Amino acid sequence: MKSDVNLCSLKNIACTLPGQRMTSKETLLQKYEEYKKEFDRIPKYREFLRFAGIHGRVLVKIYGEDAYSKLQMECGDLANKLNLEKTPLEKIMRQYGDLALEAGKLPSSSVWIHQGLKPTISGLERSPHFIKWPEFPKKFARWAEVENAVEYKEVLELIEASSSSSGKSITEKSDREFEELINAVRSWIPDRRRNVEETYKVELRKHLEAKGFKLHEEFGESNFDLLIRNKYAIEIKKAPNQSEYDRMFGQLARHLQHQLHVIALVLDAPTQDKFDNFTALVDLYLNKNEKFVEVIKK
DNA sequence: CCAAAAGAGACAGCAACCAT
DNA sequence: ATGGTTGCTGTCTCTTTTGG
Missing domain, CATH: 3.40.50 (Rossmann fold)
Structure with missing residues (x-):
């Protein structure tokens, strides 16, 4: 490792010599491949810079925006840059639907956790999904309807059943409370x-x-x-x-x-x-x- | 019947990710 | 330092189950 650093600094000096000042694209690509051969893995941004003995600006000068990512692509690799694509709604919904089909009932959040499904509950309830667990059935039903996902017909029936049975008992219960309150206000x-x-x-x-x-x-x-x-x-x-x-x-x-x-x-x-x-x-x-x-x- | 314990869920804070 | 998504964890609340 230490000798590497020394090497790099030597090369830096070499780069400042007239005639070699311009680091060419080819040199970079070559360096990239060299690194892969030597360490048997894809370099991270900083690692590459150090290895090639260049400043990040050099990369930018050649590639412009998202310089390092472009270089990686050019070398036939996937860019290291985080691919933070949110889990597609479809995948989330299908996971939910499959759980329900498998169990023959609407799953609780515990099942989801146990199966290690993603996003996790905490991710699910926040941006950009905003699915709180109790709302899942409703959102699933809406999705299934829009997508016309016939394969989840049974799940929709389950949802229908639960919302009418539990829904009723809940409203009945809260109705009583509500009545009390109304009477209190009236009085x-x-x-x-x-x-x-x-x-x-x-x-x-x-x-x-x-x-x-x-x-x-x-x-x-x-x-x-x-x-x-x-x-x-x-x-x-x-x-x-x-x-x-x-x-x-x-x-x-x-x-x-x-x-x-x-x-x-x-x-x-x-x-x-x-x-x-x-x-x-x-x-x-x-x-x-x-x-x-x-x-x-x- | 009540009180304790377990279960489900909500929510917030923190950290990881890594190029820029 | 920042961006945005996600995971992990702790704490709180509410509900359901259980034990006595």
Whole structure:
């Protein structure tokens, strides 16, 4: 090794001699092959530079962008540069589908880990995949549908079955909680008329806490007025005009996206017909299949 | 029935990768 | 130092199972 370094420095001196100043492409290619012969493997960037006794700029001068990679390709090798292609969606989905077919049921994340499938769970849930495990069935179903992957028909049936059975029991259970909450909000009577929405909010919060609901402090960028058990959001609007109703509608929709149940609480509604119109809209568009939004007026 | 233990999942931090 | 994907690990939470 040490003699190598010495050699290189000798050559460097040689390179500075007139007439040899230009390192030619051919010399580099030759060096590359030499290295492979000598060490029986492909050199890494730095190793090559040292071995050839050149500065990285020389490479760039000859090859331009991604110089070393181009050189490697020219010598018939794959570039060392990391090929960070994300795992294609298809591969991920097929792995999932095959697991399900094999087991005859929807796999848990543990199976995936045990099989050593990639990307790992932690990779899966982050960019660029964003597949959290419980969402896997849904995403798989969507994929299979788009790709028309008939071979996974059984898996789709499994997904269908699980979402209707477990889905139901879950909503039934949470429905009860939701009902309780709705009743609690209904039973709340504001001390008196307030001028500011915020004051109502504080008061309602006290009321709910007294009823034994666990309120979450607003954290992060959450836009909820109140959040209960991470599942139920309460939106409070005082004396809304039309555009505020519209805004609230949008907020409700956003909450639903986060799979929350929402109570929209309207205080001091100026006119009955705007309120009625609002509730009608909510029922029509947001409470389409199952009831997740409750509108209450005080 | 309750309490403890196991299981599943969420999430964040850290590191590896390697040419540029 | 940086880029982007991925893996690994620790900690937290929530749910389900088990033991008594």
